[in-house]
Amino acid sequence: MGTSKRLDRAIKKLYIAFYNGTLHPECSKSCAVGNILDNKDSWKHLSDSHGSLQLNYVGLVNQNLGRKFNGYSPVELLQIESEFLEGCGYVLPLNASNRKPKNPTDKEVLFQGLSKAIALLCALDGVENVMDYSRLFQSQNKTQPYAIAEVMEV
Template identity: 60%
Template sequence: MKTTTRFNQAIEKLYKAFHNNTLNPECCNQCAVGNILDNTDAWKHLSDFHGATQLNYLGLVHQNLGRKFNGYSPIELLQIEATFLKACGYTLPLHHTHKKPKRTPENLFNGLEAVVKLLCKFDNVPNVMDCSILFDYKSEKSKTIQLV
């Protein structure tokens, strides 16, 4: 399967962060986007709240100028982070009054799985986390779609 450079680099960074226990949803340097952007937090200035999917003025300027950060546009970065946080069990946007889920390997894996699915969608490649292909399995939903 042919993938993009940005996809390969992002997956490699997320994989390393997960296995090195340096993936922290509440830290802008160590969250999904922080890791994709080489453990920097400059991306947090693209929106007003961590986990928000709406660009602020600065984010809109970068988006409208066509800027990319390690291959990803500002809106893609916000979508990646929101997807990660939501799949980890957080209420968005992050706020100190919201209930925080425990930072367990299972929650982090769920977040990564959702991010990988989104990255595949961005680059129009099959979901590399979908193991049904390995077992030649088709869900009832996909069988119904094929019959119609």
């Protein structure tokens, strides 16, 4: 399955952040989009609230000009962050009164968020979800659908 350069780069950055412990949903430099954008937080000026899907004036101008940030439009960035935060268990937008996970940096919490974000990243590029392992367990005529070598390729 071929993937775009932007998807490959985004997944690699998220993977590294997850395993290095530098992924944090509440920090705009260390969240999903912050990591995709090289740990910069300038993207937060595209919306008035962290986790919102609504572009503000700055976001609309950038969107209408066709601006891309590491290959992603402002709308796509807000969608990615929203999926990540919802997957982590947040009620959006982020604020003091909305529900959030007890431990936002728990590996299970972050994995759930990454799973949703990566599913969206794949959908944005029109490719199968690279995190979908269900095909490993599909079987026709009780035969193994994929050779172990195919599954284990990195």
